[in-house]
Amino acid sequence: MRLFDTPLSALGVRDLDLWRDLARPDGRLTSPYLLPDFAHEVDAQRHDVHVIIAEENSAPIGYFAYHAPQGGIARPVGAPLSDYQGFAAIPGFKVCEKALLSAMGADVLVYDNWQGEALGKVRSQTRSSIIDLSEGVTTWMARKEQTQHKHFKKLRQRQRKAEREFGPIRIEFGDPLGERFETLRAWKSAQYRQTGLLDLFDIQWVDALIRNCASRSFGPFRGLVASLYLGDQLAAVEMGIVAADIYHSWMPAYDPAFRAVSPGHLLLQGIIEAAPNMRINRIDLGGGEYAYKDAYTDYETVLQGGRAMKPSAAMASLKAWDSAEAACKILPGPLSKAPLKLRRRWAHTAAAEPVLTQRVKRMGAAFLKAPQRLTA
Structure with missing residues (x-):
């Protein structure tokens, strides 16, 4: 195997098409984050995205997008926002970590959501929870009623409570004026500040990346803004990205005033019910251990965090x-x-x-x- 490094901007149509094909190892897209489209959105803001092309017998077998090393440390494209990281590659793909570091000109590769054969020392593991609607929403709901009856009974109770206290439930998709995204942004920033976490929206490239993805309402790689109204009041907004038949939930937020009726769960249920009309068969809820995911998850994808290193400062x-x-x-x-x-x-x-x-x-x-x- 030979590894070649190139700026993302130097890749031609042939490589981009091959990259997209390899991101579908079984004919189904693994994740929108592993597409060159996501890498291009990041590079439009960071201008430092490179790609490692793995070749065998002069044919590309894998593509990996990453940020040019700083202080000897490289990170996958979009980190810490990218919920999936790693190579878009042929099944069973493996790469030598020393050869990869050498090709990148890096001393350390730090990753936190690596999909596939992990490199170096694995320090953590999470599982991305996926809802599989390929048999239809009606079949999915019937199955969940059998295994998660308590959760969905409580959800229906909260739906009735919400409508009694605030008015009819309405789900809207799209955000032509960008107003709902601005509300999401304000809620999320307030949440970051109140919990003492880093406010990602306060970082220019992050803010621009999420904003631009949200505004991509058409095409094979696009954003999706979904909003929950209770009566005339906006209660929750979620923004994610869509490619092929996958919707990946990315930035959910809600108005704390409606916490008692679980507005995030009500919005998720609305997205599930509308998914077939948007040609969405899978909803990826991302990693992290949250109790509500147990009621929705059909299967999980293992993601790993760790680092590959060579002797260096x-x-x-x-x-x-x-x-x-x-x-x-x-x-x-x-x-x-x-x-x-x-x-x-x-x-x-x-x-x-x-x-x-x-x-x-x-x-x-x-x-x-x-x-x-x-x-x-």
């Missing part, structure tokens, strides 16, 4: 963090987890913020505004 720095985490485990109570939380916050900030001075500034703000997150 970047590797030494990461190893020093490992040692600090191990040493602090003997400390009492919450202090034992402080280095781990600090490292996670830095890793998240470093992935989202490409400018070093801004990373330091954002970390300083995190200490001032929410120090409890590091010691709680």
Whole structure:
């Protein structure tokens, strides 16, 4: 196998078409995040996306988009926003991590949602939950009523409660004026600030990427904005991306004033019921352990977090963090987890913020505004 590195902007139509084909290893798209269309949307904002092309017998067998290394560290395209990462490649594809790092000109590859054969040391694992509507919504609902009757009975009770207290439920798709996206953005930013998390919408390239994807309402790769109204009041908005027959939920948010009627669940149910009209057969809810997913999930895709490294200053720095985490485990109570939380916050900030001075500034703000997150 030979590995070639090229800027994304240098790829021609032939490679882009082959890339799209390889993202469908069994004739079905694995995830919209593994398409060149997503990589192009990111590169339009970051201007630093490269692609590794894996070839065998002079024929491409895999494509991997990533951000050019900074300080020796490379990350998959769109990190930390990309819910799927890795190669779009032939079934059974494997790559030598040393050869890959060499081809990228990187000392370390850090990933958090790797799909397929993981590289280097795996440090975490999550599962992306998928709703399979390929047999039709009616069949799906009948099956779920048998296995998840309690959940859907409670959902119907909340539907009735919502309509009694606020008015008729209405689901709307699309956002021609961008007003619903702005509401979603405001709710999500408030949530980030209140919980002490990094406000992703405060980072220019992230804000522009999500906004541009939301505005792509047509074509084989597009955004989908879905909104829940209770009476005349906007209660919840969700934005995701659609490609082939997959809708991937990306940015959900709701008005806390309606928390008692579970507006997010009501909106998800509306999306499920409308999916066939939008030619959507699968809804990917993404990774993370949330109790509600148990009621909806038909199968899961394993995603892994970890890093591939070679001897370097970047590797030494990461190893020093490992040692600090191990040493602090003997400390009492919450202090034992402080280095781990600090490292996670830095890793998240470093992935989202490409400018070093801004990373330091954002970390300083995190200490001032929410120090409890590091010691709680």
